[in-house]
Amino acid sequence: MSDTESSESEAHEQHEHHDVEGPGYATPQAAIEQAEREQIAYVPSLYVGTDVDAPDFLSVVDINPDSNTYCEVIDRVEMPNKGDELHHFGWNACSSSCHVEGLERRHLVVPGQRSSRLHIIDTKDRESPEIVKVIEPEEVYEYDLSAPHTVHCIPDGEILVSMLGNKDGDLPGGFLELNDDFEIEGRWDPPGEIEMNYDFWYQPRHNVMVSSEWAAPKTYYPGFGLDDVEAGNYGHKLHVWDWTDRTVEQTLDLGEEGMIPLEVRFLHSPEAVHGYVGAALSSNVFHFYEREKEWFAEKVIDVEPREHEDWDMPVPGLITDLLVSMDDRYLFFSNWLHGDVRMYDVSDPANPRLADQLWAGGLFGPRHPTGEDDRPVIAGPQMLQLSIDGERLYWTTSLFSTWDNQFYPEEAERGSVMLKADVNPRKGTMTLDEDFLVDFGEMPNGPARAHEIRWPDGDCTSDVWQ
Amino acid sequence: MRDRHRIELRWRDGRTETVHGTEDESVLDAAERAGVGLPFGCRTGACATCTGRMIEGEIEHARPPRGLKREFEQGGYVLLCIARARTDCRIEVGSDVQTDLVTNPWK
Numbered sequence: 001m002s003d004t005e006s007s008e009s010e011a012h013e014q015h016e017h018h019d020v021e022g023p024g025y026a027t028p029q030a031a032i033e034q035a036e037r038e039q040i041a042y043v044p045s046l047y048v049g050t051d052v053d054a055p056d057f058l059s060v061v062d063i064n065p066d067s068n069t070y071c072e073v074i075d076r077v078e079m080p081n082k083g084d085e086l087h088h089f090g091w092n093a094c095s096s097s098c099h100v101e102g103l104e105r106r107h108l109v110v111p112g113q114r115s116s117r118l119h120i121i122d123t124k125d126r127e128s129p130e131i132v133k134v135i136e137p138e139e140v141y142e143y144d145l146s147a148p149h150t151v152h153c154i155p156d157g158e159i160l161v162s163m164l165g166n167k168d169g170d171l172p173g174g175f176l177e178l179n180d181d182f183e184i185e186g187r188w189d190p191p192g193e194i195e196m197n198y199d200f201w202y203q204p205r206h207n208v209m210v211s212s213e214w215a216a217p218k219t220y221y222p223g224f225g226l227d228d229v230e231a232g233n234y235g236h237k238l239h240v241w242d243w244t245d246r247t248v249e250q251t252l253d254l255g256e257e258g259m260i261p262l263e264v265r266f267l268h269s270p271e272a273v274h275g276y277v278g279a280a281l282s283s284n285v286f287h288f289y290e291r292e293k294e295w296f297a298e299k300v301i302d303v304e305p306r307e308h309e310d311w312d313m314p315v316p317g318l319i320t321d322l323l324v325s326m327d328d329r330y331l332f333f334s335n336w337l338h339g340d341v342r343m344y345d346v347s348d349p350a351n352p353r354l355a356d357q358l359w360a361g362g363l364f365g366p367r368h369p370t371g372e373d374d375r376p377v378i379a380g381p382q383m384l385q386l387s388i389d390g391e392r393l394y395w396t397t398s399l400f401s402t403w404d405n406q407f408y409p410e411e412a413e414r415g416s417v418m419l420k421a422d423v424n425p426r427k428g429t430m431t432l433d434e435d436f437l438v439d440f441g442e443m444p445n446g447p448a449r450a451h452e453i454r455w456p457d458g459d460c461t462s463d464v465w466q
Numbered sequence: 467m468r469d470r471h472r473i474e475l476r477w478r479d480g481r482t483e484t485v486h487g488t489e490d491e492s493v494l495d496a497a498e499r500a501g502v503g504l505p506f507g508c509r510t511g512a513c514a515t516c517t518g519r520m521i522e523g524e525i526e527h528a529r530p531p532r533g534l535k536r537e538f539e540q541g542g543y544v545l546l547c548i549a550r551a552r553t554d555c556r557i558e559v560g561s562d563v564q565t566d567l568v569t570n571p572w573k
């Protein structure tokens with residue numbers, strides 16, 4: 001596809017890695033070759049919005065099948081305060097800082113989505129991480145920002161966090177930058193570039209960042225309302241930024257078919273000018289790409305709503321997460337309401353081809369996918385994570401405390417689960433592993449929700465390559 | 467020191483706790499000072515995790531309750547992180563008060 005290749009600068013032609021001392025991997029393929037099988041998963045786990053009078057915590061989950069504590073939460077890092085709503089989180093460093101000698105992928109930045117508090121967790125002891133620093137909400141409000149969401153490590157050891165609101169929980173949102181000592185460097189973007197914010201992904205070789213839109217925190221925090229959709233309070237745009245100038249160069253309005261565009265995933269190859277975003281409410285996947293210095297977004301997957309006997313209208317799939325395999329071969333996404341995970345061949349990025357689909361929980365999937373004697377799975381697949389070799393897909397089931405309460409009230413009573421499918425990338429198939437179930441309903445303080453998943457050595461949604 | 471008011475907190479399972487709050491502190495702060503845990507999130511009035519419902523008495527929100535839609539505010543719902551007692555109060559609390567406000571819009 002000659003129209004998708006952008007010219008490289010000479011610097012990138014010289015991007016050699018013969019003396020690399022920095023974190024991460026030289027290329028996505030090097031990650032596949034060099035990464036060990038994931039044995040530990042970090043999973044934010046939460047009590048906010050329930051009557052469990054305890055703080056949220058970061059779970060350390062044993063996912064080593066040879067271990068005596070396989071499928072168990074082996075450590076819980078409790079937050080110092082209640083009410084955070086731990087949600088998404090990220091590393092201090094990744095492959096984009098490959099030339100920063102001595103920098104390690106060691107600290108997790110774990111934001112409270114509701115509290116606007118940022119926790120820095122040292123994972124030097126992988127099985128027993130510790131909180132080493134807390135940035136209090138008042139420090140964040142000084143930059144007229146709140147509601148931290150996505151954490152990406154950016155080149156030179158800096159950290160960028162998307163912030164969904166101003167200090168009042170209203171618009172506009174923006175981006176907060178932390179330095180390598182985990183101090184607030186400042187607001188990354190000039191105020192006024194965007195109104196709504198959500199997720200972002202950058203592709204340094206093409207000097208581009210793409211950000212998406214949820215809504216003002218005061219709109220989505222209390223729960224989902226159709227009146228807010230009708231009033232235009234939910235997002236439907238992608239913003240294409242000049243990465244070095246920190247300005248929005250193009251805004252792509254996805255329209256009615258692109259309501260609530262959430263997770264943004266570029267392909268991993270530093271050469272790629274292709275990515276995907278899932279429009280949650282419209283339940284469509286958009287392919288965005290560059291051609292002759294201009295960016296475009298086109299709907300490439302449309303999940304049809306389904307009739308349900310208890311619903312007044314057909315149920316949307318609600319695409320809440322998606323990811324691209326490290327080899328850029330497959331796109332996976334979850335339909336949280338329907339209850340399925342889909343796997344698409346994206347070797348032709350503009351024309352995804354459905355390879356396989358798997359059902360567990362949700363409104364249409366089996367309630368006991370791992371066996372009738374096992375606990376029920378309430379909500380459908382939500383946050384996804386794939387092994388770096390592309391052979392194991394894991395997911396959790398909670399979306400957001402208040403939204404869970406609307407669509408799956410039982411999620412609070414029973415707690416979330418983490419499930420796994422074995423993936424065959426050669427055959428394009430997924431098989432649910434009926435022997436794998438992590439039960440967050442069985443926590444010491446009571447049933448917990450569980451959200452994003454990360455491996456200690458990076459994963460398919462953490463790393464970016466220069 | 468402004469007036470202190472008696473605040474009775476009632477959960478739907480029948481549990482009750484009585485705390486005392488000044489006119490300068492939120493009901494949430496008064497409850498925490500007394501060692502009574504209530505649900506909360508942002509503590510700024512934007513997220514509504516701390517929603518309660520007035521049964522009796524009067525409160526004043528210290529700043530606009532952005533997380534509370536107007537019809538709910540008129541229906542007696544309050545945000546305890548920014549609500550300050552102005553009289554003795556009886557307030558329904560607990561996480562299921564907030565869930566009253568958000569039902570599945572498609573069912």
